[in-house]
Amino acid sequence: MTTETTRIHNIGYRDYDGPRLGRAYARRSLYSQSLRGAYGLGRSAKSKVLPMILFAVMCVPAAIIVAVAITTKLNDLPLDYTRYAIVTQAVIGLFLAAQAPQSVSRDLRFKTVPLYFSRPIERVDYVVAKYAAMASALFVLTAAPVVVLYVGSLLAKMDFADQTKGFAQGLISVALLSLLFAGLGLVMAALTPRRGFGVAAVIAVMTISYGAVSTLQAIAWSQDSSGAVSWLGLFSPITLVDGVQTAFLGATSSFPGGDGPGAGQGVVYLLVVLALIAGTYAALMRRYRKVGL
């Protein structure tokens, strides 16, 4: 009868004999932790502010467009699904600049990387998880407004087949953009343990390359060499995406004169994008080869 009331609490060490879920589970855990981290979830309130603001900034214009389209009973959206990410590229660049260093520079700076590698995961798991998490975070950021546009277009009773096709093209385009940007951002961030340098490097590469390419394109256009316009687009990330979607995803190009690459040139664009994605992945693998313990 005393066993009910006088219980001995054993606070000594307890062995763990539950399941150990191994490498694949650890990789998934790292992925979800990094993805949540990109939006500040599971981190301090302060680190939620910027990503959440940027997410709102991405979605609000889409909501406004939808509201206008519904009230004025438009037959088509005033902005293409594929065009949205091009217009909001500054916001995407800012998100990448803030969150890519957050994801990888911190582990390098505070030397947490050895703790990961002293566990079941291997280098490839770390790189894949971080890459996938960054790409997913960008995809959430860029696909959300596209979804808003699509839902709005259906509410406005626009042509279903048309809108669905545009929506699908838009999703493919932002998926490609997310992969490309994530790779570029992570490579730049992983080169330096200093977060500030990472942020600056990402912003610089994104804006300088775009600024230079669009300036040269404008000059080429005014010189009537429209052939050069579409080749120049190969040299900045956002114009690469623009070129691919113009060639294959029915988008209208934002290049001067609206002349994007044709199907033949488009193949070159696509190859360059894929090579960049593969190249950034290889660069990350290489970067972490020496960061063992």
Place this chain on the structure above:
Amino acid sequence: MARATNVDDVTVIATESLSKRFPKVTALDRLSVDIGPGVTGLVGANGAGKSTMIKILLGLSPATEGRAEVLGLDVAANGSEIRERVGYMPEHDCLPPDVSATEFVVHMARMSGLPPTAARERTADTLRHVGLYEERYRPMGGYSTGMKQRVKLAQALVHDPELVFLDEPTNGLDPVGRDEMLALIRRVYTDFGISVLVTSHLLGELERTCDHVVIIDGGKLLRSSSTSDFTQTMGTLAVEVTDTDAHPDGTAALRERLAEAGVSVHAREEDGLPGAGHILLVEATGEETYDVVRDTVAGLGLGLVRMEQRRHHIAEVFRTDSAEATDVAGAPDASSAGITDPPSGPAAADQAAEASAR
């Protein structure tokens, strides 16, 4: 269950002529050692190859030559499985300052393969066992060095490994923190049943904690033996006194008086350390030596600045070695070199000879 039946109860770590050569240095040179369960100290000067050895044992760096087994698994082939059953506490700082200890250790537990609920439970348990209570919810940036070391230890233990590698766990701690950490390390084996391989460059602090000590130098095995072998002849006292008007050189006066009283004072003084030339190294034969020193100092009217058990620095192993080889007259010295007993086996003797030749 594998734990109880396996042969690796006998040998936790086994290396066989393990070598690691870099283009310019040889970090490990044909190291063969068997380490059983318990707390094992891996002692060596900085750059002796301690960290390299841990890296190889974790399966993160391939050995140039030879082989090694951890918990019966080959390091070259089964790195991932080894790391699932082994914990590692690095020497350097590794904690992000903006995260709380709880969040951090939970994440690390999941990275070791623990399901979410188990990870949280084990984290709470482990942090309590290493002595971290309310502060575990605060960001780690505000922690003291002692608290940080505890979190580092907790993340190595959270998945209940069978063996942990602790790389210089007492680094940066004050004497009290050092003693607490050493006591904690002892408990990791006695209470938690987890074998420990702990590195240090201080032999003195390991002799109290470890069951077994492995000394390496320049990547070579210098000595591997149980700690009881060491402790027998480890009684050296460091004594420092003030000077007075009556005895302008208090140290010299004390040296003379102690010699008269039949206490052996080492001819060699500490050099290269603060207070060099003012510290006498006295051979302690037992409790009574303390009394003799105290009475002698009092009799001379000197002030006793300190009288402490000397922490044997690994460098001494080599210094006394060379002293023995060159200075035969310093007979009392030899007893202080207890840690450099004639090594067993011809190979070990070779190595010792090499060490003294340096």
